[in-house]
Amino acid sequence: MTPSTFRRSPAATGLIVAGIVAVAVAVLFAIFNQSSNPATSSLPGIGGVRGSGPYAYQIGNPGPGQQAPPITLPTTSGSTWSLESQRGKNVLVYFQEGVGCQPCLDQIKAIEADPAFLENLGVDELVSITGSPSAQIAQKAFDMGLKTTVLPDPGLALSRSYRANEYGMMGDAADGHTFILVGPDGTIRWRADYGGPPNYTTFVPLDQLRADLQAGATKQ
Secondary structure (H helix, E strand, O other): OOHHHHOOOHHHHHHHHHHHHHHHHHHHHHHHHHHHOHHHHOOOOOOOEEOOHHHOEEOOOOOOOOEOOOOEEEOOOOOEEEOHHHOOOOEEEEEEOOOOOHHHHHHHHHHHOOOHHHHHOOOOEEEEEEOOOHHHHHHHHHHHOOOOEEEEOOOOHHHHHHOHHHOOOOOOOOOOEEEEEEOOOOEEEEEEEOOOOOOOOOOOOHHHHHHHHHHHOOOO
């Protein structure tokens, strides 16, 4: 067999090049279609990062436009809080690391110190969820004088239904720093997972939080 046996004709070479180009175009189209599709753009790693700098955030799943999973948890005072009972209200759910994360709790303190913050955003109720045991988070909330309802979720069963434990510096062993706005009809209007890599944010200034929520919240 001579070396000339391996030479391709110009037509064959053209077909190969055309095939490569077609595959590349198909891949680019799939990526664009996936990132622009609301059903997939909210999945971790697909939705990309919103904003920039230390307060950039991801958008996890379930995300905007999806029904919020049920929330029914005991409060630190011994009563029970449920998302279903808040129908007709805009509820801001804040998942956070808990007792070992002082900036996470300072976030609640900062919101409480600005009474107009939630009101101006049209938020009727703020509730926080953490994996810390009830007695520990209750004591910490008392020591800090926090008034916000805090729901202990020590097994992270509820947090996992929101995948809020996938955006933090503790792997999947604790919640990160996630805000989810649930509308009056139980649909998620906005979500921001600030606690993910590379910045692992544990406190967001209120001006930034306000701007992000106003820019990202879907209309009801």
